Each structure stands twice: as structure tokens, then as C-alpha cells.
Amino acid sequence: MPLILTEEDKPWVVQKYGGTSLGKLLPQITETIIPSYLETNKVAVVCSAISGTEKAKGTTSLLLKAIECAITPTRKDELNDIIDTIRDEHFKAIKALKLRAAIGNEKLFSEAEADVVTECEELRSFLSAAQTIGELSPRSKDRVVSTGEKLSCIIVAAALRSNGIPAHLVSLHNIVPLTNDHTLNSTFFDTLSSHLSSHLATYPQTSIPVITGFFGPLLPSLLQTIGRGYTDLCAALTATALSAPELQIWKEVDGIFTADPRKVPSARLLETVTLEEASELTFFGSEVLHPGVGEVVKRAGTRVRVLNVGRPEGRGTVIWPSSSGVSTPLSRSGDSSALGVSSRSNSPASGFMAANGYYGVNQARRAPTALTSKDAIVLVNVQSNRQSKSHGFLAKVFNVLDGLDITADLITSSEQSVSLALSNVGENEEGIGRVVKGLENCGKVEVQKGMAIVSVIGHKMRNMVGIAGQIFSTLASGGVNIYLIGQGASEINISLVIKEEDALVALDIIHADVLGIPRIKTHMPIAQNSMMKGPWLY
Known part of the structure; x- marks a missing residue:
């Protein structure tokens, strides 16, 4: 008989979802994946801005284009068209949720639509004012880009609540302490994690925090300091703040492969890689993790698991801090057959790495990863x-x-x-x-x-x-x-x-x-x- 945990005893798991996954597979995420963890874990969700089938046409890309229009007075009509497009795309997402939801959720979705309108009209007013003076500061550009994550979280929180799962939006646009020194070192990340921990503690523990992947303000700006992959870093900081044993990065592939399967058909899924290997793979062409994630999770001893939204029953790839101590990968529930999930490895991190040839007598014989x-x-x-x-x-x-x-x-x-x-x-x-x-x-x-x-x-x-x-x-x-x-x-x-x-x-x-x-x-x-x-x- 599986052990029944109280809410207080459940460990946190932080799940980060990318924009294309949210744009194409939102019902899978909010109706299947997230609920499957709630029996044994408290879940925190970190969201990117919603994208369609192409990242270049996603919300963040449209917002960056809106910024270009805002500093050119002659592009006012184009600016308004972009904001209308962003609003309408999120309305479509809400409409799709309505068709799946039980009767009685009309008020919930009306509130979500009203929140989308509010965000878009505030954005329109802000950019129209910027167009008058013909410039935007780096911090103002950050404010514009943060709208994408807010809109995404509005929809994800509404989707969860329509399924009877308590959820609340957590915006991190003002989470960073106002100082003149935003050097991205261990002191900065420790301070930010502490502030994030205190902030999240103010919300009910029985409700899922749906967290904006955008955080700030950073000097000179988040985009300049960290770049487009900031949501991964936000998820890592959230995992540290909540002392979560595992950070999950949900994508549209099964995990990390020995090579790009589109280029090398015989490429195999890797059960585990080290953080250092993941960092090198990222730098030399494979978008595994944002480069800033490694140091954050390594110092905290947090493992990272890359999983497929389209195949949530898969094992994925575990990214271990190479010097981590004993840690056990989590199961979705006391019954390992839930969702057809086979039992994941119960080996401690050190033993798991040794078994895969990273340490011990087999390390000299290990092929490149x-x-x-x-x-x-x-x-x-x-x-x-x-x-x-x-x-x-x-x-x-x-x-x-x-x-x-x-x-x-x-x-x-x-x-x-x-x-x-x-x-x-x-x-x-x-x-x-x-x-x-x-x-x-x-x-x-x-x-x-x-x-x-x-x-x-x-x-x-x-x-x-x-x-x-x-x-x-x-x-x-x-x-x-x-x-x-x-x-x-x-x-x-x-x-x-x-x-x-x-x-x-x-x-x-x-x-x-x-x-x-x-x-x-x-x-x-x-x-x-x-x-x-x-x-x-x-």
C-alpha cells in the first residue's frame, strides 16, 4: 500500500514548460502531467511565453518586434497590429480551454480574458508613450518582454483551476532587490533565491504557484544580462528557493541524445549526463540548458530531468551535478505503474554515475557521451x-x-x-x-x-x-x-x-x-x- 503523504511532507518538484509546448500541448500539461505528480509532490510551474509552431512567431518574438516599432514613430499601425495579434492568440487559447472545460467555468474564463485585455492595453499605452519620445531604455524593454510570461501564466492558471486544481499566478518582475550591483555570481543568486523563497511562502501551500519565467529588474536588463533562455535560469532559482530535489525541463523531445536524431538516425537517448557535459553540449549547438543553470543547480545539489511533453511516460534524461551526493529520482506516485511509467532508478547519484562509467573502475573504458x-x-x-x-x-x-x-x-x-x-x-x-x-x-x-x-x-x-x-x-x-x-x-x-x-x-x-x-x-x-x-x- 503506497504511503500517503501530508501536504507538508511532500517534496517540491519544479516543472518548467517552454513556449511551444504550452502553445501546442496545454491540455496534456494541465490535465495529465501536472495532476500525475500531485499525490506525492507539491508542484511549482515556471512558464515561458506561449509560442506557436515556430519560435520566431511566438509571443516573445512579437514583443521584441513591438519594441522595434515603438522606437519608430511611423510604425504606429504596425505596433497596434502586433498587440492585437498577441491578444487574439491568447483569446484562442482560452477559447480552446472553454471547449474542454466542464459547465460552470464561464466566470473563470471571462476573468482570464479580462486579465489578458488588461495586460495588452497596458502594453499598448506604455509603447504608445514610448513611441512619442522615440526611445525605450533597456529596463523598459524588459517590462515589455515580461508581458509574454504574464499572459502565459494567466492561461495556465486558468486551465488548472478549470480542472479543479487550485493555482495562482506569481509574477517575478519585481523580485530582484534594487541595488547597483547585479553581477551574476554566487552571492547574487543566493540573495535572489532567498527573496524568492520568502515571496513564495506568502502564498497558500495547497495551491500551485504558476510562476513567470521572467524575473527582474536586472541592470542593465534581463535580456542583455542573461539572454533569451532566462526561463531555465528562473526555474533553477525556483528549485533552489523551494529546496526541490528535482527540476524538470519539459520539452518536445524525449531527452538528450548521443547526437541530433535528425542528422544521425542511430542516435540513442541518454539516461544520464553530467552538468558539465550538458553545458558543453549547449555551448556547441544543442539547446539543453541555459548556461547559467549549471552553477545554480550544482551548488544546490539539484538534479535536472529533461522530459517530453508528448510522451510523459518516458524516463527522460537525468542531468546530475557530477559531485552530487545521495539523491533519489522521484516517482510520480506510490504506484510506479501510473501513466504507464516504469520504475525509475533508485540508485543514489554517486552510484548511478559509477554504474554509467563516470567514476570507479569503469571510467577509463567509457566512450565519449x-x-x-x-x-x-x-x-x-x-x-x-x-x-x-x-x-x-x-x-x-x-x-x-x-x-x-x-x-x-x-x-x-x-x-x-x-x-x-x-x-x-x-x-x-x-x-x-x-x-x-x-x-x-x-x-x-x-x-x-x-x-x-x-x-x-x-x-x-x-x-x-x-x-x-x-x-x-x-x-x-x-x-x-x-x-x-x-x-x-x-x-x-x-x-x-x-x-x-x-x-x-x-x-x-x-x-x-x-x-x-x-x-x-x-x-x-x-x-x-x-x-x-x-x-x-x-
């Missing part, structure tokens, strides 16, 4: 004009990049030359021209467009004797030339710059011959599949 690729890379080689010493030459190069707000993905250097793999300059002549012009004072500049970075990632790769040689010989056997090689101090990543047209071949042969995962037949020609873009975790 996964590989990923990043396209649209520009390779820049700078040969010193020998007018300064080596450290002065490198300082000049990086000062130029800093002035252009460009970050190098990979760097190799000698005393008088440096090679840079750049991903955020674009492959247009204007973007590349700015880089070349800036670097010409440092020396002779050569540029190669149409490149890609392929990264092989594994927690103990530095301890694998001959792994680099195996990767290089495998690529040579496939006729793939390497233009730049990099291995960071993290010891878990070897990255290579190759031609973009060779990327799919490189992924295929490394996956088969280095990771040791047999190929499966596919009817899609390699050439056709080679130009498929986009992250495999979204």
Missing part, C-alpha cells in the same frame, strides 16, 4: 605584423572582438598567429567586413566561410588514451579535413572546425566508429540531410 555540431561558422586566421610581443598581439585581437561584441567559440594560438572560430558574426559580407577591418591593424587576416564546429563530448575524455587519435583517423577515413582543433581545460570536449558540407558525414562516422553505436538504415540521403538546421533540444 555525445557529439554535436554548430553550423554557420566563420574561421578567421590572423598572422601578426610583428609590431608587438605575443601577449600584446593577442590582447589587440581580443580587444577588437570585445569592441565588436563578438565571442570566439574556439581559439588556437601561437606566438605570432591566432585562429578564431566565430558563430555570431553572420555569414554576410557586412558582418565579416567589420571583423576584418577591426583585425587588420593586428596583422594579415584570412577568412573562411561555410564552416562548422563538430564537438565530441565526454566527462572523462582527457583520461581516454588515444581518443583524439581515434577521432582524427576516423575523420581521415571519411575524407574529412580538419581546419582547427581545440580541447578546453574542462577536459571533456574535443572540438574540430571542418567544412559545413562535411558536417553530417563527420557526425555519422564519429557516432558509429568512436561512440561505437551501430548505424541504422535511413531513406534520406546524407546530402539531403546535411543542411538541416536547428538545435535538437528546443
